[in-house]
Amino acid sequence: DAKTTQPTSMDCAEGRAANLPCNHSTISGNEYVYWYRQIHSQGPQYIIHGLKNNETNEMASLIITEDRKSSTLILPHATLRDTAVYYCIVRVLNAGNMLTFGGGTRLMVKP
Amino acid sequence: DADVTQTPRNRITKTGKRIMLECSQTKGHDRMYWYRQDPGLGLRLIYYSFDVKDINKGEISDGYSVSRQAQAKFSLSLESAIPNQTALYFCATSDLGGTEGYTFGSGTRLTVV
Numbered sequence: 001d002a003k004t005t006q007p008t009s010m011d012c013a014e015g016r017a018a019n020l021p022c023n024h025s026t027i028s029g030n031e032y033v034y035w036y037r038q039i040h041s042q043g044p045q046y047i048i049h050g051l052k053n054n055e056t057n058e059m060a061s062l063i064i065t066e067d068r069k070s071s072t073l074i075l076p077h078a079t080l081r082d083t084a085v086y087y088c089i090v091r092v093l094n095a096g097n098m099l100t101f102g103g104g105t106r107l108m109v110k111p
Numbered sequence: 112d113a114d115v116t117q118t119p120r121n122r123i124t125k126t127g128k129r130i131m132l133e134c135s136q137t138k139g140h141d142r143m144y145w146y147r148q149d150p151g152l153g154l155r156l157i158y159y160s161f162d163v164k165d166i167n168k169g170e171i172s173d174g175y176s177v178s179r180q181a182q183a184k185f186s187l188s189l190e191s192a193i194p195n196q197t198a199l200y201f202c203a204t205s206d207l208g209g210t211e212g213y214t215f216g217s218g219t220r221l222t223v224v
Contacts, residue, residue, distance in 0.1 A: 034212065041220075043115070043201050044154070046212030087153070099203075099213055101146075101153035 004088045009106040012082075018075040020105050022088030025069040030092050033064060034099070035073045037084040044087065044101070047073065078109045114138050117202050117216035124192050124223055132187045132219050134202030143185040144203040144213070145169075145177060154201065160185055192223040 005023040012018040024033065034049040048055055048062045050071075055062045061074040075082055087104040115136045124130050134143065141162050146154040156169030158177040166177060174196060176188045189196055202216040 036212070041199060041218065043203070043215030043217050044213070046214070049212060099144075099154075100156075103153060 140204035
């Protein structure tokens with residue numbers, strides 16, 4: 001799996017959009033970008049994934065650059081409950097290898 | 112009911128004791144996993160299973176064993192618990208195509224004294 005780089009921590013004001021960047025400059029053509037989050041000591045929660053097109057669901061939007069070397073997870077209206085560690089993971093869909101969680105970005109949403 | 116249920120939620124055990132952590136799922140997924148998380152760190156894979164007859168070691172399998180009793184059940188055992196196995200343990204499932212992402216349980220907090 002390609003290596004990812006994320007900022008260690010970020011702050012966001014409640015009600016504002018939270019934009020979480022992820023660098024994956026060594027991504028291969030068949031690797032997807034996945035985002036998970038982990039609220040304190042709970043099990044990680046799947047958020048969204050994409051290959052090259054931008055994706056949106058009820059939780060977030062995923063913007064992938066045209067060269068696919070980086071992406072941004074957008075939480076459009078952050079709430080206090082979005083405070084969590086956010087993990088960006090790059091892997092092949094249906095891969096025999098497993099999810100590998102790195103350090104992630106600790107997002108703190110402040111009132 | 113939760114899609115992935117782990118029992119117990121918390122457990123304190125003594126060094127040298129055998130302990131089993133259980134996981135059951137209602138997702139109908141074939142693939143199941145056990146991860147371990149230490150404070151301030153990411154998750155590390157212990158064991159995984161792609162179907163009932165398939166068991167594979169992850170990156171930190173030493174000191175652990177697993178049993179896939181059925182499609183819906185995957186248990187993790189510590190044959191002789193030691194203090195550095197004190198951690199948060201998560202079970203997860205995924206579908207064959209990976210399109211739904213992984214679904215994690217709420218975790219088991221294990222303390223070995």
